[in-house]
Amino acid sequence: MREDTSFTEPTTFTALVLAGQRPGRDALAESSGVSHRCLVPTGGVPMLARVVEALNRSADVGRVVVSVEAPTVLDAIADFVTQDGGAAPDAVATAESPSQSVLRALKSLPEGPPYLITTADHALLTPALVERFVALARDSGAAVVTGVASAATIQTAYPDAKRTYLRLRDGSYSGCNLYAVLDPAGLRVVDFWGRVEQERKRPWRMAWALGPTMLLRYLLGRLSLDDAACHLSKLTGVSCAAVVLPVAEAAIDVDKAADLTLVESILRERSDAAA
Numbered sequence: 375m376r377e378d379t380s381f382t383e384p385t386t387f388t389a390l391v392l393a394g395q396r397p398g399r400d401a402l403a404e405s406s407g408v409s410h411r412c413l414v415p416t417g418g419v420p421m422l423a424r425v426v427e428a429l430n431r432s433a434d435v436g437r438v439v440v441s442v443e444a445p446t447v448l449d450a451i452a453d454f455v456t457q458d459g460g461a462a463p464d465a466v467a468t469a470e471s472p473s474q475s476v477l478r479a480l481k482s483l484p485e486g487p488p489y490l491i492t493t494a495d496h497a498l499l500t501p502a503l504v505e506r507f508v509a510l511a512r513d514s515g516a517a518v519v520t521g522v523a524s525a526a527t528i529q530t531a532y533p534d535a536k537r538t539y540l541r542l543r544d545g546s547y548s549g550c551n552l553y554a555v556l557d558p559a560g561l562r563v564v565d566f567w568g569r570v571e572q573e574r575k576r577p578w579r580m581a582w583a584l585g586p587t588m589l590l591r592y593l594l595g596r597l598s599l600d601d602a603a604c605h606l607s608k609l610t611g612v613s614c615a616a617v618v619l620p621v622a623e624a625a626i627d628v629d630k631a632a633d634l635t636l637v638e639s640i641l642r643e644r645s646d647a648a649a
Contacts, residue, residue, distance in 0.1 A: 386436030387508065387554070388487075389429045390479050393422050393442040393494035394468035402634065412442070412494035413450050414628065417641035421628060422447075422494040423454035430460040432504040435490065438463040439483065441475045473568035480561060487560065491553040497637050498623040503552075507619060511554035516607075516615035518560040521552035522599070523625040524618060531622035535636060543598045547616075550624040559612045566610045585609065 393412040395403075406414045412422040422440070429435045438461065440448060445465035456462055466482055469475045480489055490508065492499065511519040525539050525546035539546040555561065570584060588605045591597040599616050606614045619625075628634050 387434055387490040388483060388485055389435045389438045389490040389492065390476065391422065391425055391429070391438065391440045391463070391492055391494050392468075392472055392475060393440050393447065394472070394475055395443060402628070402631065405631075408450075410442075410447055411628075413447070414634065416497040416628065416634070416637050417645070419454055420451050421497040423451040424497050425492060425494055425499050426451065426455050426463050427460060428499040428501055428504060429490075429492075430455070432501040432508075434505050434508040437461075437485070439466055439479060440464070440494070441466050441468050441479045443468050471568065473564055477561065477564045477568060480555065480564070487555050487557055489555040489560075491555070493551040493627060495628040496551050497628055498626055498640060500623075503619070503621060503624055506621070507550075507552045507617070507624075508554065510617035510619070511556065511615075514615040514617055516603075516613040517555070517557035518563045518612060518614045519554040519556070520614075520616050521550035521619050521624060522547040522616050523550055523620070523622060527620055528622045528625055532626070532636065535622075535626060536632060537625060541595070542592075542602070543596055545599075547599060547618070548625040550619055551627055552619075552624065557612075563606070563610045563612050563614060 393410065395410050400411050402414050403409065403411045408414055408420075413420045415421075416424060426438055426440070429438045440463045442448065442465055448463060448465055452462055466479045469478045476491060483489075490504070507521050510521070525537075525548065528535055528537055528548060537548040539548050555564070585605065588597065588602070591601065599618075603614045603616050623640065626633065626637065626640070628637055
């Protein structure tokens with residue numbers, strides 16, 4: 375009998391949550407009396423616990439891994455995550471930068487793609503949002519996918535929300551801290567971004583790594599979202615895509631005190647609606 379050596383793609387994603395602490399003081403963590411930003415309470419629940427719970431409850435996620443300096447950080451969320459039968463996440467050590475942490479984590483996993491990557495400050499993440507992004511990522515046909523939300527979507531829902539926008543020919547977009555790697559080749563994109571990230575203190579070298587043509591088109595307002603994805607695909611030799619999520623909350627993370635206030639108000643509205 376001939377042995378079947380064909381590869382079958384897993385039906386569920388392995389989710390990676392970036393929960394590393396940035397160097398230096400963290401005002402939000404200090405004001406909340408916790409050691410890490412990811413443990414800041416939102417609606418009485420640590421942000422990281424909310425993210426892990428949303429991933430655990432998603433039918434598209436089979437396992438959750440958290441990238442964090444010390445595995446003991448996960449002890450602070452254990453009761454929140456497992457109280458309804460949820461699975462406790464596994465820990466993997468961070469690296470020198472977010473991209474390097476992603477690369478280290480994904481290379482350490484025994485299972486192959488697909489991978490879903492998000493951040494611990496995505497306190498408004500829900501299973502429905504996860505599943506919507508996963509569906510769009512699969513439909514894109516790309517190896518690496520990033521989620522974005524339009525400025526129009528965000529500003530209509532939350533006109534006072536302060537977000538960082540990439541202003542392109544076809545509109546302005548904010549990142550959603552949701553990424554998918556659907557093919558082993560996608561790790562080349564993570565590696566490429568790590569090399570670009572190393573030049574963050576030298577903007578001109580960072581721009582050169584991305585290509586002067588792309589930079590010029592962006593400055594002239596001639597770069598579209600699809601153009602940017604196509605350019606990255608050519609640079610890395612890996613198919614990349616950006617998918618637009620029509621959900622304002624997808625682009626709201628907790629980076630500063632004003633974000634925390636906004637997230638708390640949204641969580642109260644959700645609680646009231648569910649009551």
